[in-house]
Amino acid sequence: MDRFSWSNGLLEIDETLVIQQRGVRLYDGDDKAKLDLGVALLSTHRLIWRDVKNHECCIAMPLSQIIFFEEQAGGIGKSAKIVVHLHPAPANKEPGPYQHSKYSFIKLSFKEHGQIEFHRRLTEEMTQKRWENTPVSQPIPTGTGPQAGRTRAVGIVGIERKIEERRKETDKNISEAKEMVELSRSIANKIKDKQGDITEDETIRFKSYLLSMGIANPVTRETHGSGTHYHMQLAKQLGDMLQAPLEERGGMMALTEVYCLVNRARGMELLSPEDLLNACKMFESLKLPLRLRVFDSGVMVVQLQSHSEEEMIASALDNVSDKGSLTAEEFAKLLGLSVLLSKERLLLAEKMGHLCRDDSVEGLRFYPNLF
Amino acid sequence: MSFEWPWQYNFPPFFTLQPNVDTRQKQLAAWCSLALSYCRHHKLYTLDVMEAQESPVFNNKKIERKLSMEAIQVVFEELRKKGNLEWLDKNKSRCLVMWRRPEEWGKLIYQWVSKNGMVNSVFTLYELSNGDDTEGEEFHGLEEWMLLRSLQALQTEGRAEIITMDDGKGVKFF
Numbered sequence: 445m446d447r448f449s450w451s452n453g454l455l456e457i458d459e460t461l462v463i464q465q466r467g468v469r470l471y472d473g474d475d476k477a478k479l480d481l482g483v484a485l486l487s488t489h490r491l492i493w494r495d496v497k498n499h500e501c502c503i504a505m506p507l508s509q510i511i512f513f514e515e516q517a518g519g520i521g522k523s524a525k526i527v528v529h530l531h532p533a534p535a536n537k538e539p540g541p542y543q544h545s546k547y548s549f550i551k552l553s554f555k556e557h558g559q560i561e562f563h564r565r566l567t568e569e570m571t572q573k574r575w576e577n578t579p580v581s582q583p584i585p586t587g588t589g590p591q592a593g594r595t596r597a598v599g600i601v602g603i604e605r606k607i608e609e610r611r612k613e614t615d616k617n618i619s620e621a622k623e624m625v626e627l628s629r630s631i632a633n634k635i636k637d638k639q640g641d642i643t644e645d646e647t648i649r650f651k652s653y654l655l656s657m658g659i660a661n662p663v664t665r666e667t668h669g670s671g672t673h674y675h676m677q678l679a680k681q682l683g684d685m686l687q688a689p690l691e692e693r694g695g696m697m698a699l700t701e702v703y704c705l706v707n708r709a710r711g712m713e714l715l716s717p718e719d720l721l722n723a724c725k726m727f728e729s730l731k732l733p734l735r736l737r738v739f740d741s742g743v744m745v746v747q748l749q750s751h752s753e754e755e756m757i758a759s760a761l762d763n764v765s766d767k768g769s770l771t772a773e774e775f776a777k778l779l780g781l782s783v784l785l786s787k788e789r790l791l792l793a794e795k796m797g798h799l800c801r802d803d804s805v806e807g808l809r810f811y812p813n814l815f
Numbered sequence: 816m817s818f819e820w821p822w823q824y825n826f827p828p829f830f831t832l833q834p835n836v837d838t839r840q841k842q843l844a845a846w847c848s849l850a851l852s853y854c855r856h857h858k859l860y861t862l863d864v865m866e867a868q869e870s871p872v873f874n875n876k877k878i879e880r881k882l883s884m885e886a887i888q889v890v891f892e893e894l895r896k897k898g899n900l901e902w903l904d905k906n907k908s909r910c911l912v913m914w915r916r917p918e919e920w921g922k923l924i925y926q927w928v929s930k931n932g933m934v935n936s937v938f939t940l941y942e943l944s945n946g947d948d949t950e951g952e953e954f955h956g957l958e959e960w961m962l963l964r965s966l967q968a969l970q971t972e973g974r975a976e977i978i979t980m981d982d983g984k985g986v987k988f989f
């Protein structure tokens with residue numbers, strides 16, 4: 445534990461946050477460190493730890509100090525840990541919580557899990573060694589007494605500034621964009637954790653930043669955020685959720701109707717249109733009893749797999765013959781469908797040659813095809 | 816005898832150009848047939864497109880439907896492809912309507928000529944279209960341009976020859 449130095453926890457210009465995990469306790473070798481529970485942060489350059497109760501208590505260590513590390517599985521009453529073996533501290537190391545230690549390793553104990561992901565990221569960073577490309581100076585320790593207000597404002601503005609810089613770099617370099625997303629995710633987690641660093645207003649502001657960056661769902665419980673895995677889960681959820689509404693509506697609903705229905709039901713974790721669309725595209729491959737279908741006009745619907753098109757068209761023809769002629773609106777009223785879907789059905793019947801159209805100033809009417 | 820309208824004439828969709836290709840084909844066939852029989856009935860040989868839009872053929876006041884200008888052009892083009900119509904001007908505002916094609920007229924005329932044993936005789940055009948002898952024949956009253964076309968068709972077949980005389984044209988049948 446004597447490799448750590450006091451830190452203000454602020455990231456440097458070229459330093460990016462990779463992952464953070466709360467509920468981490470530190471061990472000096474095999475002994476519990478006097479530092480209790482906190483948040484462990486991994487950046488491209490350093491390993492940082494901040495006390496959850498006292499935010500000014502923050503320590504950091506350059507990643508270059510790490511020789512190697514390994515996982516230590518948890519057990520009954522014991523949390524999983526990562527054991528990190530370290531080089532000796534350099535002579536010019538800034539002061540930290542421990543002047544001296546008899547151990548050359550520390551442990552990170554993950555009281556609230558997250559060790560798998562942390563371990564994975566640490567592995568990545570230690571492989572890529574990004575700190576070698578963009579060395580940062582050791583941040584000047586601010587000691588134990590910076591004004592609480594100023595730290596808060598500086599912290600947020602600093603991160604905001606980094607967001608701005610990242611934005612510009614994104615235009616030039618795709619890999620920079622990836623870092624951007626990582627940063628946003630960590631901010632999102634911070635919002636979730638509500639560590640008190642951020643006020644309500646700022647929370648809302650951050651959420652809007654995230655939305656503008658295209659991360660519509662800031663609170664994600666998946667370690668793999670918005671990936672295919674997420675869409676698969678979503679598709680299954682939709683499969684269950686939509687059965688009853690579809691049956692009520694004659695087996696077919698426009699995608700826009702589905703979007704409204706689903707988001708109204710969810711309330712909080714709203715789906716983006718892209719996510720809904722991507723999930724619907726997976727219905728067939730997941731062998732769910734639903735299908736996404738696109739009409740010639742571009743209108744997209746979700747329909748029950750059991751839905752039979754021929755039946756629909758035959759019944760459409762019956763309806764029209766019965767009444768002599770029908771407009772899309774009249775047909776919609778007759779069947780209890782939306783006008784959009786009723787029109788699609790009539791158009792399909794026309795395409796099949798069962799109906800023909802009468803287009804005049806009075807509107808568009810469909811007749812049985814007597815030609 | 817008054818003109819008998821086909822059932823499609825009172826079917827509103829008849830006046831909307833159908834998007835379904837198969838349906839459209841049937842629709843156009845019906846339109847061509849209607850236009851030609853109407854012209855035949857009223858012995859119309861030329862049509863003015865502007866006037867046509869208001870004529871009862873393309874405008875059914877009873878059901879308040881009429882063919883759009885675009886659709887009329889499509890019908891006319893269809894007639895032209897079949898050989899029943901010829902544009903008189905580049906702007907496509909006036910056309911000749913051949914509800915019987917020149918070849919068909921030629922055949923009728925030749926039949927009459929040979930039936931009456933008049934092969935190898937010479938006729939003036941006037942004699943053929945307006946002569947007493949031809950009264951009662953379908954080609955009686957045929958407009959000159961149409962008669963000429965018909966005879967030209969026969970000429971191509973080698974069954975007649977058009978000759979220029981002092982006061983007009985004549986024809987000899989073989």
